[in-house]
Amino acid sequence: MVNRPYPVIDLFAGPGGLGEGFTSLIHHKKYFFETMVSIERDAFAHRTLLLRHFFRNFDPHKPPKEYYEYLAGNRPFDDFKKIYPEQWTEACNSALKISLGEESREEVKKIISRKLGEHKKWVLVGGPPCQAYSLVGRSRRAKDPDFEHDEKHFLYKEYLKIITDHTPPVFVMENVKGLLSATVNNEPVIQKIIHDLSQPKKAVGRSDNGLSYKLYSLCEHVEFKEEVDPTSFVVKAESYGVPQARHRMFILGIRSDLNVVPEILHKRSAPSVDRVIGTMPKIRSGISKGTDNPERWQNLLFEAPKNRWFKTISVTNDNYSKILDEYFVAGFPSEKFSNRYTEPEVMQDWYCDDNLNILTLHESRSHMESDLYRYLFASSYSKIFKTSPKLSDFPDELLPQHKNVEAGRKGKMFADRFRVQLPDRVSTTITSHISKDGHYYIHYDPSQCRSLTVREAARLQTFPDNYHFEGPRTSQYHQVGNAVPPYLARQIAEIIKDVLDRMLED
Structure with a gap:
């Protein structure tokens, strides 16, 4: 010892x-x-x-309440230095910004x-x-x-x-x-x-x-x-x-x-994606162009059955219509962000903190209208077939205008350009690419039509829920993916x- x-x-x-x-x-x-x-x-x-070094400078069972106030957005970052100068100085002397x-x-x-x-x-x-x-x-x-x-x-x-x-x-x-x-x-x-x-x-x-x-x-x-x-x-x-x-x-x-x-x-044994992030509050994606509000977002989804691509796939498999009907009845999420804390089904001793009563970094990205439909199709497909679709499975109308799409459809490269994280399996590798777009990290729930949030990615990387990532969201994703x-x-x-x-x- x-x-x-x-x-x-x-x-x-x-x-x-x-x-x-x-x-x-x-x-x-x-x-x-x-x-x-x-x-x-x-x-x-x-x-x-x-910030993490500062947090670790306290008794593990007596963390400072001001840390949680900061996570809640109720206290500025600079307060730590004023309130706890000794612990803050110690953190500054151990966490060093140096280019080796x-x-x-x-x-x-x-x-x-x-x-x-x-x-x-x-x-x-x-x-x-x-x-x-x-x-x-x-x-x-x-x-x-x-x-x-x-x-x-x-x-x-x-x-x-x-x-x-x-x-x-x-x-x-x-x-x-x-x-x-x-x-x-x-x-x-x-x-x-x-x-x-x-x-x-x-x-x-x-x-x-x-x-x-x-x-x-x-x-x-x-x-x-x-x-x-x-x-x-x-x-x-x-x-x-x-x-x-x-x-x-x-x-x-x-x-x-x-x-x-x-x-x-x-x-x-490792828990599945759903057991780690499935209890987190449902949120909708944003819309990157034009008006972004719950009404427009939901209207886009309500319009999906009228589109040619939806009619085409529904002819061969009516499960797509059944899935959408299910959400028409149950309703779609209206908010892009939630701080309502919910524990995961598993590993509570690892992820949870009795002092933490809010969820941080659970905010969706904004997507183009065309990507909303691609995410809707991909997540619905994965729910029906229990696997993520390849480009060759997509309706022609949903294929992106990209020079490598045809090669992808033939399985030569990037055939899984749109990848759903399946609920009953472990996730695919969380990489720094998640900072660029969410196509490889689509949430499995069709009612949310979005990619993973920073907090969801952090949970799949097994960061405790009280671990906070600084900087803009792009940097937060990059940090999580490289860790x-x-x-x-x-x-x-x-x-x-x-x-x-x-x-x-x-």
């Missing part, structure tokens, strides 16, 4: 998903981990981190050294920006001559340099599954990263080769060597209780002079705690 929390140094922290998982590991009012430094360069994600790189390296080195002090047992976590490695990102930039020289290919080197500067006993590096197939100059990126992480000083050009790490999977009992299949690094979040099919790489490194072999994650699910991170933290506990006994 530790007498004081183990320090966490969190690099490329985003909104703090990894750090949240570690700091949520609490027993008898005792934190097992403390995030001493979180570094993020995006201004809005940093503001989110700052050569220019900031000495500053970061001093900050981490000062924060760690005499601590010998701590963990370094983080995931270098991964957009350049992602399968979607790479397909979009395949013909870009600057692609192989993108800084995101090599930002993991900053992670390596911090390892060499501070020699952590344990590190956890997270990245996208696309690393497995990424190449630079026709050489596999993953093999280079494995080699570099094993011998970080050599990788950054230092002559002293005394520092080395053993690399482990979080889901298989294997130590990684050159002959080991790197797909064992991939963690499927839905296998560990996360209501989302999210497959990411996690590399666990333990310094070679330590005689500790880590445990692995234990599988647990590590905190519920998964907490399970990783349990493994790291066990490693550090056993190190104390050595």
Whole structure:
């Protein structure tokens, strides 16, 4: 049992998903981990981190009432500094807005050294920006001559340099599954990263080769060597209780002079989308052009049966008409926003907070009229056939005027451009693309005709309901999509705690 929390140094922290998982590991009012430094360069994600660090500076069972007043919109952000100067200053000293790189390296080195002090047992976590490695990102930039020289290919080197500067006993590096197939100059990126992480000083050009790490999977009992299949690094979040099919790489490194072999994650069933977000208040989407009010929105849906596309599909399957008739009787939602708090069906201990009596960030986006009909069709189709439609299933009149549509209809690319999140399954991967449009994240309820809200996406990412995302809505979506699910991170933290506990006994 530790007498004081183990320090966490969190690099490329985003909104703090990894750090949240570690700091949520609490027993008898005792934190097992403390995030001493979180570094993020995006201004809005940093503001989110700052707020969460402030929240974590209080007894977990005695949070400040002013925090909830802020969430309710009844108190300005700047009040925290005035009312709780000590906790606010501490948060400002741990959540840092810094762009990692050569220019900031000495500053970061001093900050981490000062924060760690005499601590010998701590963990370094983080995931270098991964957009350049992602399968979607790479397909979009395949013909870009600057692609192989993108800084995101090599930002993991900053992670390596911090390892060499501070020699952590344990590190956890997270990245996208696309690393497995990424190449630079026709050489596999993953093999280079494995080699570099094993011998970080050599990788950054230092002559002293005394520092080395053993690399482990979080889901298989294997130590990684050159002959080991790197797909064992991939963690499927839905296998560990996360209501989302999210497959990411996690590399666990333990310094070679330590005689500790880590445990692995234990599988647990994941709840369905409906059990996580189904109790949330029903809201309607907005209308992006022209008058946006409940009357016009409902009239558009009432007009749907008069459209040619609806008549065409109803001829072959009258279930579409039955679904719409059901909502004509029951009524459609009229508001685009709701702060009425409702608990999810499952994982209340994880999501809920007895002090929280409002729902935040549950506001819909606005959509074009044509997209309202596409969402109506897609969600109705999924309700009838228990699967999300492909472009080839859409009536011709609802197909977007896009150059790739015909290829999509033939299944060659983006065939699932409009994807419904099915209620009885885990969701598909919540990515940063959700910040651009909602086509891949359509709510399964035809009566709402909309994409997921920030709070719904955050729940599917397993952020607690009291976790607030700062900035405009586009940034909030982006933060949620780029984060590590905190519920998964907490399970990783349990493994790291066990490693550090056993190190104390050595």
